[in-house]
Amino acid sequence: xxxxxxxxxxxxxxxxxxxxxxxxxxxxxxxxxxxxxxxxxxxxxxxxxxxxxxxxxxxxxxxxxxxxxxxxxxxxxxxxxxxxxxxxxxxxxxxxxxxxxxxxxxxxxxxxxxxxxxxxxxxxxxxxxxxxxxxxxxxxxxxxxxxxxxxxxxxxxxxxxxxxxxxxxxxxxxxxxxxxxxxxxxxxxxxxxxxxxxxxxxxxxxxxxxxxxxxxxxxxxxxxxxxxxxxxxxxxxxxxxxxxxxxxxxxxxxxxxxxxxxxxxxxxxxxxxxxxxxxxxxxxxxxxxxxxxxxxxxxxxxxxxxxxxxxxxxxxxxxxxxxxxxxxxxxxxxxxxxxxxxxxxxxxxxxxxxxxxxxxxxxxxxxxxxxxx
Numbered sequence: 001x002x003x004x005x006x007x008x009x010x011x012x013x014x015x016x017x018x019x020x021x022x023x024x025x026x027x028x029x030x031x032x033x034x035x036x037x038x039x040x041x042x043x044x045x046x047x048x049x050x051x052x053x054x055x056x057x058x059x060x061x062x063x064x065x066x067x068x069x070x071x072x073x074x075x076x077x078x079x080x081x082x083x084x085x086x087x088x089x090x091x092x093x094x095x096x097x098x099x100x101x102x103x104x105x106x107x108x109x110x111x112x113x114x115x116x117x118x119x120x121x122x123x124x125x126x127x128x129x130x131x132x133x134x135x136x137x138x139x140x141x142x143x144x145x146x147x148x149x150x151x152x153x154x155x156x157x158x159x160x161x162x163x164x165x166x167x168x169x170x171x172x173x174x175x176x177x178x179x180x181x182x183x184x185x186x187x188x189x190x191x192x193x194x195x196x197x198x199x200x201x202x203x204x205x206x207x208x209x210x211x212x213x214x215x216x217x218x219x220x221x222x223x224x225x226x227x228x229x230x231x232x233x234x235x236x237x238x239x240x241x242x243x244x245x246x247x248x249x250x251x252x253x254x255x256x257x258x259x260x261x262x263x264x265x266x267x268x269x270x271x272x273x274x275x276x277x278x279x280x281x282x283x284x285x286x287x288x289x290x291x292x293x294x295x296x297x298x299x300x301x302x303x304x305x306x307x308x309x310x311x312x313x314x315x316x317x318x319x320x321x322x323x324x325x326x327x328x329x330x331x332x333x334x335x336x337x338x339x340x341x342x343x344x345x346x347x348x349x350x351x352x353x354x355x356x357x358x359x360x361x362x363x364x365x366x367x368x369x370x371x372x373x
Contacts, residue, residue, distance in 0.1 A: 008094045009049035014038050017053070020075040020091050021061070028071075033060040047171065053098035058106065065106050069117050072099050079123050079154075096125035104133030111138055115145045122160045129172045131164035139177060143184055150188070155197040161188050162203040168210045182211045186222065193226060194234060201237045208241035216245055220252035227256055247301060247317040249360020259299050259359040263292040266330070269356055269364035278339055278347055278372045284354055285334040286364070288325065296325045301357040304337065307350035307370065317357070339370065347372050 014037045022028040037056035041049060061068040077090030091099070100121050107114035114134065118127035134142040146161045163169065165185045167178040178185050189204050212219035223238045223245075230238065238256070239246075245253035254260070266289035276282045282304075290296060300321045305313040318337070325331050337354075339347065349372050355365040 006044070006046040006049060008046060009041070009053065009098075011038050011041065013095050014041075014053065017075075017091055017095050021071060024071045024074040025062070029060050033057070036060070050098045050101065054101045054105065057098065057102045061102075065110050066113060069103070069107065069110070069113055072102070073117060073120060076120055076124055079120075092124040094125065096121045097129065100125075100127045100130030104130040108133065108137055111141060115142075118160075119149070119157060122156050123154055126156065126163065127160055128163040128166075128169065131160060132169075132173045132175060135165065135175055135178075136173065139184075143188075146188060150191045155195075155199055158192060158195060158197070159200045159203045162192055162200065162207050166203075166207045166210045168213060178211075179214050182215060182218070185211065193237060194231075198233070201233060202240065205237045205240035209244050212242070212244050216248070216250055217252065220245060220250055220256065223253060223256045246299065246360065247357075249357065251360075254299075254360050257299075258297045260296070262296060262298060262358045262361060262363070263290060264358065264363060265289045265291045267356075267364050269354070269366050271354065271366045271368050273368070275369045275371060276339055276352075278370065279341060280339060282337040282339060282354065282368060283334070284337075284366065285332065286356055287330065287332045288358070288363075289330045290325045290328055292325075292327055294327050296327075297359075298323050298325050298331075299359055300333075302335065302337070303353075303355040303357060303362075305353040305355065306345070307348045307352055309346075309348055311350075313353070315355075349373070 014034055017037075018028075018030045018033050021033065022030045033056050036059055037053045039052065041052075044052060061071060075091050076096070077092040100118060103114050103117050103121070107117065111134065118131055121127050121130075131142065146165070149157050149161055152158055165175070165178060165188060166172075167175050167182060167185070185207065189207055192200055192204050195201050195204070208219050208222065219241065223242050226234060226238055242250075242253045242256070246257070266287065268287040270285050272283040272285070284302075286300070288298075300323065301317055302320050303315050303317050305315050308314050320335060321333060323331060341347070347370060349370060351367055352370050353365055353367050356363050
């Protein structure tokens, strides 16, 4: 069994941080910090562990932020492209996360120095969570700094510009101003869309996907614009950016990728077993016949309508297949969908449905019964 994610913050990491804080400030209460940061650690999940470490830093680092910041800066490991860093060199990786939050909580009145700290920290991990404190309180000033980093040689700094401005970044504070008006963010993404690093381009795509949840037509228009003369890397970015729009059947986004309204007949969706057991598979097959006089590009997805506790259903879209259906021809395919117990979903007994989407359009639906016992 794999190690729980929360164990990225453990007693060894806390002791390691304490050693480097004390190394650069002899008056640091190393044991006091360790006791506070590791208090009932086993009972806490990852984010709560990080927050507890930040609280311990607030308690035991100097109250003078400039002094504390210099300790944090000195405690960081040297900047390196190597995956393995010798622990004696300094702090890097996940241990930087609570350090960034410390800057966000205590450095708002020290904007320039805080930006220096977050720039240094993102080179060792990421400052995508902590930069948001400053975007929420000093948006234009922080955006000005991010613009100045657009040509930075370090890919982690360039990625921070995109990842840190995502309006709905998971695990992080939302940015309501950018949810309402994403124009300042799009200005930055325009500069990063052809970044030489896929790591950065992937972040640009995720940011656009966030924006699409509130401004679908805007992102579809951007996709159309960016597709003009796009190389293969930008095409990949645009497709990933439009994944939610494509699942939703956004007409403009579908058109960008050459998916028109499907012209089909003799549609047959067959569920092989009407009752499916938990940890078993739903097996179904699909038959389609073209009524078009020309070949059609088809993007075929399926939706599982899960039964909820209150008797309603919740839809989840799954990618299935992309194909070219020749004029007047048929295509058939089959699928096994596993119903495995997972931590992110609770299954309930009852009637479920499987629905087929072709180019975002619902074309067929069938029922089955899920048994959890």
